[in-house]
Amino acid sequence: MKKSAEILGFPIISISEGQEIGTVKTLVINPEKGSVEFLTIEHEDWQGSVKAIPFKKVIGIGEYAVTVESENSVIDLNEIPIANQLVNKKIKITDAKVITRKGQLLGSVLEYFIDDENGNVIGMLIKLKEKEIVLPSETVLTYGKDILIVTEDASEHFLESAEQLVNQIPEEETANDDERVLKESADLKEKQVELLNGKKLLKDFADREGNVLFSGGTVLTEDDIRRAQQERQGVIGGLSMNVEA
Numbered sequence: 537m538k539k540s541a542e543i544l545g546f547p548i549i550s551i552s553e554g555q556e557i558g559t560v561k562t563l564v565i566n567p568e569k570g571s572v573e574f575l576t577i578e579h580e581d582w583q584g585s586v587k588a589i590p591f592k593k594v595i596g597i598g599e600y601a602v603t604v605e606s607e608n609s610v611i612d613l614n615e616i617p618i619a620n621q622l623v624n625k626k627i628k629i630t631d632a633k634v635i636t637r638k639g640q641l642l643g644s645v646l647e648y649f650i651d652d653e654n655g656n657v658i659g660m661l662i663k664l665k666e667k668e669i670v671l672p673s674e675t676v677l678t679y680g681k682d683i684l685i686v687t688e689d690a691s692e693h694f695l696e697s698a699e700q701l702v703n704q705i706p707e708e709e710t711a712n713d714d715e716r717v718l719k720e721s722a723d724l725k726e727k728q729v730e731l732l733n734g735k736k737l738l739k740d741f742a743d744r745e746g747n748v749l750f751s752g753g754t755v756l757t758e759d760d761i762r763r764a765q766q767e768r769q770g771v772i773g774g775l776s777m778n779v780e781a
Contacts, residue, residue: 537649537650537652537698537702538649539647539648539650539698540563540629540630540647540648540649540650541647543560543563543575543602544560544562544563545559546559546560546597546601547559547600547602548602548603549601549603549604549776550603550604550605550606550607550609551595551603551604551605551606551724551727551731551776552606552727553606554731554732554735554776555777556601557579557604557607557610558577558579558587558610559577559579560575560602561575561576561577563575563576563650564576564588564619564622564623564627565625565627565628565679567627567679567680569656570656570657570673570676571591571654571655571656572650572655572656572657573590573591573619574588574589574590574591574622575588575589575591575602576588576613576623577589577610585613585614586612586613586614586620586623587611587613588610588611588613588619588623589604589609589610590611591655593605594655595724596652596724597652600774625681627679627680627681628681628682629645629648629657629660629679629684630645630646630648631645631682632644632645632680632682632683632684633682633683633684634660634662634671634684634686635683635684635685635686636685636687637677637685637687637688638688642664643663643665644663645660645661645662645663645684646660646662646663646668647660647661648660649670649698649701656673658672658673659671659672659695659698659701660673660684661698669694669695670694670695670696670700671686671690672693672701675687675689675693725765728761728765729761729762731776732756732761732775732776732779733756733757733758733761734755734756735755735779735780736753736754736755736756736779736780737751737754737755737756737775737778738752738779738780739752739778741774741778749764749767750764756779761775
């Protein structure tokens with residue numbers, strides 16, 4: 537689970553090229569599905585067109601970056617009418633007013649939460665008059681441009697924290713997702729080994745605490761890469777940005 541604000545501004549890393557291909561500019565919402573359909577890309581060389589990555593092409597969202605298989609995952613939204621229509625709808629969940637089906641104003645959205653495996657919006661942080669609560673997405677009837685229409689009994693589903701959203705996912709669905717994630721994670725790790733094995737580091741690579749993990753000039757071995765994979769999320773992505781092409 538990720539907050540939308542945790543994804544915006546993230547670097548987007550191509551695994552096969554081992555380089556940054558831009559940063560996340562906006563999240564494009566599909567109001568019919570209640571999910572993030574695309575991540576639009578900020579890149580100084582792409583000023584004349586709107587480039588994006590379909591969420592289904594995202595390999596992972598870690599602490600450091602969003603990863604995709606290759607730059608081929610990038611599409612031009614102007615060339616895909618349906619995608620362009622979603623962008624033009626400008627569905628904005630954050631700051632939207634939350635109104636019940638019968639017209640009662642509950643509050644406004646401060647933030648929303650995404651299942652980082654499939655892009656589904658799973659809940660919103662709502663500012664009420666007297667407090668902040670979390671509202672599960674299953675109470676949402678309509679995602680509008682500046683308004684969310686929710687069920688009449690939405691207040692009965694208020695949660696105290698976003699962590700409770702995770703507990704609402706059915707056990708069977710969670711088990712299936714866990715199996716899929718484990719397989720995809722194993723496949724991704726093998727791909728990382730294949731791409732980085734034998735590559736030379738351009739400079740010293742340190743963790744956030746300043747501890748040098750690998751010295752500049754090191755030719756990475758399979759053991760080195762496996763060790764990097766054991767570190768916290770984001771280390772392997774940062775490593776791929778500091779090797780010779």
